[in-house]
Amino acid sequence: MKKDDINSIKTLLSTPQAVVVIPHKNPDGDAIGSTLGLFHYLKSYGHQVTVIAPNDYPDFLKWMPEESTILKYETQKEKSDQFINEANIIFTLDFNDLSRIGDMQDIVAESTATKVMIDHHQQPGDYADYMYSDVSMSSTAEMVYHFIDMLDDNDKITTEIATCLYVGIMTDTGSFRFPSTTSTTHEVVSDLISKGAKNSEIHNNIYDTNSYSRLQLLGRALSNLKVIPEYRTAYITLSQEELNTFNFKKGDTEGFVNYGLSLEGIIFAAIFIESQQEKIIKISLRSKGEFSVNELSRAHFNGGGHTNAAGGRSELNMKQTIDKFISILPLYTEDLKQ
Numbered sequence: 572m573k574k575d576d577i578n579s580i581k582t583l584l585s586t587p588q589a590v591v592v593i594p595h596k597n598p599d600g601d602a603i604g605s606t607l608g609l610f611h612y613l614k615s616y617g618h619q620v621t622v623i624a625p626n627d628y629p630d631f632l633k634w635m636p637e638e639s640t641i642l643k644y645e646t647q648k649e650k651s652d653q654f655i656n657e658a659n660i661i662f663t664l665d666f667n668d669l670s671r672i673g674d675m676q677d678i679v680a681e682s683t684a685t686k687v688m689i690d691h692h693q694q695p696g697d698y699a700d701y702m703y704s705d706v707s708m709s710s711t712a713e714m715v716y717h718f719i720d721m722l723d724d725n726d727k728i729t730t731e732i733a734t735c736l737y738v739g740i741m742t743d744t745g746s747f748r749f750p751s752t753t754s755t756t757h758e759v760v761s762d763l764i765s766k767g768a769k770n771s772e773i774h775n776n777i778y779d780t781n782s783y784s785r786l787q788l789l790g791r792a793l794s795n796l797k798v799i800p801e802y803r804t805a806y807i808t809l810s811q812e813e814l815n816t817f818n819f820k821k822g823d824t825e826g827f828v829n830y831g832l833s834l835e836g837i838i839f840a841a842i843f844i845e846s847q848q849e850k851i852i853k854i855s856l857r858s859k860g861e862f863s864v865n866e867l868s869r870a871h872f873n874g875g876g877h878t879n880a881a882g883g884r885s886e887l888n889m890k891q892t893i894d895k896f897i898s899i900l901p902l903y904t905e906d907l908k909q
């Protein structure tokens with residue numbers, strides 16, 4: 572972030588403000604971890620701070636410090652609108668286009684509050700007054716750490732902040748194994764542990780809270796796994812009926828797509844999950860190496876993300892979506908064929 576911008580933000584934050592912090596729709600560990608980390612930091616300066624998520628998120632995130640104060644726009648619209656209308660500053664975290672916050676899009680776009688974006692996704696939009704956008708970053712949580720550092724406040728990082736930021740970095744890096752994990756990421760994580768983040772406990776809270784039905788659903792997903800070896804591609808489908816059979820809850824399919832990518836020789840993996848409520852097929856895409864699933868998702872599935880991890884959607888039915896997916900693979904022959 573530019574030094575001038577940091578100085579302006581510092582001035583802005585030198586008196587108490589009404590602040591709203593917003594993660595993207597269907598928030599993940601990084602979205603909730605980074606927003607709550609920033610929430611605790613701003614609170615310590617006496618600002619009035621409210622985190623407003625567009626909708627609900629998985630239970631495995633519902634233990635984080637002050638998580639219970641997060642408003643959900645989907646079910647708490649009136650209260651949320653009031654906070655947004657009264658805000659002087661709006662931080663938008665872990666997304667870079669207002670279309671990513673669903674029904675909150677219009678009221679946030681129309682707000683006259685100063686907008687600050689902190690995000691690591693590709694091709695940022697230009698709605699913000701201050702942009703801290705860096706696609707080389709492991710996670711938005713890591714960026715919040717650097718943001719606090721740039722404000723000369725490293726010593727203000729409490730155990731609560733460290734815990735929240737640790738969750739964001741751990742979940743977005745696949746527990747520190749994706750290529751976005753740098754030596755700086757490890758230095759940040761080391762500092763967070765020094766400041767009180769209980770790494771092993773956090774890992775347990777996030778990953779070792781499986782229900783029996785989630786493991787059964789994983790079993791079904793793995794038996795639905797299909798491989799297209801000539802394009803080094805693997806994909807999984809889950810229909811709404813299958814989700815119902817295994818008592819699907821938000822977050823249950825988190826990480827399933829990575830199993831496809833773990834197959835020897837596979838560099839492109841997808842999961843297609845039917846949502847009867849939204850009348851769409853939700854798509855998660857992952858890749859290894861140079862092949863950009865961000866570009867593929869933007870071009871064909873109305874989505875985006877990072878080079879190696881992106882999401883999207885399809886309004887076709889499952890069979891048509893899979894047919895479309897298979898039909899576009901030849902467009903990427905150069906990247907996918909050996």
Ligand code: 5GP
Pocket residue numbers: 595665671692854855856873874875876877880881882883884
């Ligand atoms: P996931 O597959 O885990 O939902 O998302 C993978 C990455 O792509 C995340 O960084 C997420 O924020 C981003 N992403 C997911 N869905 C969408 C989408 O519909 N549009 C855009 N632009 N990014 C998405």
Ligand code: MN
Pocket residue numbers: 601602665691710711743
């Ligand atoms: Mn992220």
